[in-house]
Amino acid sequence: MPIYDYECRDCGAEVGDVFQKVTEPELTTCPFCNEEGLFRLVTGGLHSFMAGSDTIGSIADRNTKLNKSRINEMEAMKRERNPEPEKPWYQKQGNKSMKDINGMTDKQKAKYIMEGN
Numbered sequence: 001m002p003i004y005d006y007e008c009r010d011c012g013a014e015v016g017d018v019f020q021k022v023t024e025p026e027l028t029t030c031p032f033c034n035e036e037g038l039f040r041l042v043t044g045g046l047h048s049f050m051a052g053s054d055t056i057g058s059i060a061d062r063n064t065k066l067n068k069s070r071i072n073e074m075e076a077m078k079r080e081r082n083p084e085p086e087k088p089w090y091q092k093q094g095n096k097s098m099k100d101i102n103g104m105t106d107k108q109k110a111k112y113i114m115e116g117n
Contacts, residue, residue, distance in 0.1 A: 009037035 002022060006015040008030040015031065015038070030038045064071065096112065104112065 005041040006038045007041055008033060008035070009039060010035040011037075 002020065004018045004020055004026075006018060006027055007013070008015075011030060011033040013030060013032040015027070018027065020027075026040050027038050028036050030036075101109065101112065
């Protein structure tokens with residue numbers, strides 16, 4: 001059974017964790033002020049998940065799976081039209097670890113700093 005939360009329009013009282021069947025009518029009478037101002041709040045959580053529902057997210061995921069090759073092709077075309085400019089030598093990073101660098105001679109370190117390899 002789902003759990004619902006209610007709030008009163010008249011006194012502002014909150015009634016939480018009401019166990020009701022989906023087919024049962026909503027509560028309307030506030031237990032605090034005895035007025036007909038109670039309304040159901042929309043809440044999330046595990047009880048609000050429905051399998052097979054068509055939400056925006058599930059539709060987007062389905063479309064992404066169906067059109068994956070087309071999306072990849074369009075991204076590749078964008079990269080071809082706007083290639084990244086080559087970085088200058090001083091911005092290129094080498095791929096040596098500190099252990100490798102510490103094992104180099106001073107001449108090798110200078111070359112690695114200047115050329116990146």
